[in-house]
Amino acid sequence: MDLITVKEALNIILNTTENFGTENIDFIQSVGRILKEDIKADRDFPPFNRVSMDGIAISSDTFNKGIREFKIEGIQAAGSPQLTLQNPENCIEAMTGAILPNNTDIVIQYELLTIEKGFAHVNLDAVKSFQNVHLKGLDRKQDAILIPKNTLISAAEIGVFATVGKTTVKVAKQPTVMIISTGNELVSVSETPADYQIRRSNVFTLVSLLERINIKAETAHIADDKNLLINKIDTFLNDFDVLLFSGAVSKGKFDFIPEVLNDLGVQKLFHTVKQRPGKPFWFGKKGNKTIFAFPGNPVSTFANCLKYFYPWYFKSAGLNFENKNQAILSEDYFFKPDLTYFLQVKLTQKEGKLYATPITGKGSADLANLIDSDAFLELPDDRSNFTKGEVFPILSYRSF
């Protein structure tokens, strides 16, 4: 029996990542995608000596000569070409965001002024050099890399794209993914199942888990008929980069998936992992096509997608990502089998620490139990007793 550990399974998977190339997309659509070019400053930031408080712009030399009353020559508005102070003993009113007027080097904010009859009186003993001026190039110099290649794009990056004029950005292309359910017990969501039937649900859970990483997947259902499976899967292998199966990978008489994939020339890299739930997980490759065949129980499919598909995708897209999240077990726990256990837990944050409380369900088919939990705590396979206060890796699936 080719039973391997979770760590071995993950290593095999991470050694079979694929490069799906790049594409240029509208910058505003790029959140959640992985950037495939360095984003550079197209000019200095700020691009000019920028007024950072509303007030008057003056020459510090004049101020330092003891002058505290300045005739107002004009207004330097944000978005207007640079004005020049004509008389060094005067001032120009200057607005936040404006370019600093020529012949001035400091700004004194309105809070420290009295303005009367075209004159500003300064109530201040001393000034600092370049007071309230955000100097050209202080933040970043032209051509500096603002965002390195292989960054996962968030709202922060969107603002920078806009600032440097990147209307389109180069990102990793997403793999095309087909999610396939099998099992004659499954009926569609809109149908009323007979006593011995249930509705399809895993494919929709997987669609949602993939949407979370910006992959739009397609779905299909195939009946438990070997010839039908061979025909349809053959087509899908041609048309998609990745196939995700849910079900038909165990020891049942109708668990045709491993056999069918073998017949279609897919190379099995492993079948059965020392874990619960999700043990009969089958993984294989055919050329650059990647096949994850997860066990059909809802919790198994869910945990395996987080544990194996996510990191495979991130690495394929070039993201330098390792899930280092861990949580502190909040009570003693016992799990006897010699398997890695993905324990369902509720997470709570307290004083900067993340605690995981076991939410014990009724096994891997208990989908509703996922509702009460937020994550899986990964308990190692080499022991049975897990003590309150110990720290283990987590796979969490909620955003807020």
Add this chain to the structure above:
Amino acid sequence: MDLITVKEALNIILNTTENFGTENIDFIQSVGRILKEDIKADRDFPPFNRVSMDGIAISSDTFNKGIREFKIEGIQAAGSPQLTLQNPENCIEAMTGAILPNNTDIVIQYELLTIEKGFAHVNLDAVKSFQNVHLKGLDRKQDAILIPKNTLISAAEIGVFATVGKTTVKVAKQPTVMIISTGNELVSVSETPADYQIRRSNVFTLVSLLERINIKAETAHIADDKNLLINKIDTFLNDFDVLLFSGAVSKGKFDFIPEVLNDLGVQKLFHTVKQRPGKPFWFGKKGNKTIFAFPGNPVSTFANCLKYFYPWYFKSAGLNFENKNQAILSEDYFFKPDLTYFLQVKLTQKEGKLYATPITGKGSADLANLIDSDAFLELPDDRSNFTKGEVFPILSYRSF
């Protein structure tokens, strides 16, 4: 001066939430939305005595009489109507997910069997009652609430919707939001700015921050012209539930927003908060319309959206959500002004603890600094020295 604290500002905002009603949407589109109905089990779960391992179904009475060899009467496949064991001394092969055959009560998995010439030999001394049978109703009873109203929908909930046949679900309607930039220094992303101009970026950052909570906002730019502002904002007040402004709320000669909003009958609830960045934040209401006028610096807008708009939206939609996330300051920090400081930090997880390392930028206009950080650490306004190891609230903006 009506300077208020961050806590007071947030309280005022949370006392002005609005109910935007509900709508029914396709269940598969509902991730990130807030559920507005209880989701109940349409039948017991499992809905039948469900076989949970592939093997043979037998009567435990027969086994307990010492019989270890069973003639195979047939196969109970998943998705097939229930078979009946005709002779209690025989067995029926039964597959995971199938209904347990009549006249049987336990399943013995293939791993413990030898099958030869139509007979299964069991290599086992004792059995447990209902071994490998997931009993009807064990997980949840019919009509039990599986997902309570006001839950933020994730992939886990999608699977449950499918399971109980909810093709459409009732969710909170999203507010309609208009995001407005002002400032004559701004040019569009596709333009090359003059020396004294910059590109519009805040509105796109806000669009992305709102997409993160599933709100699709519109955007507009209005020049710094009072009449134009009055006309356009008047229209927007009629057409949208929420207006988000970025800029023109400070003391500049062209900071028309507070005045224009006043002229349009918007009631100011506060202007200026004891915080940095984001101090000149203006907030008001006109009937059931809500107006957040954020200061125009990129970091100010960003922090204020996370700190004020997010909780206002969550509470409006009925989500029982409080941001309790905190992080541990990883080094001593000094901040003198008597203001709440939203310090930009890089987060690192270690042993279940979340550490925040200050990423000191060049002030609130330094957008690129958001790239190097993950969150804002909220340092209180009543002191200046913050010590390594202390715990403070965080506002984080990255998903993975």
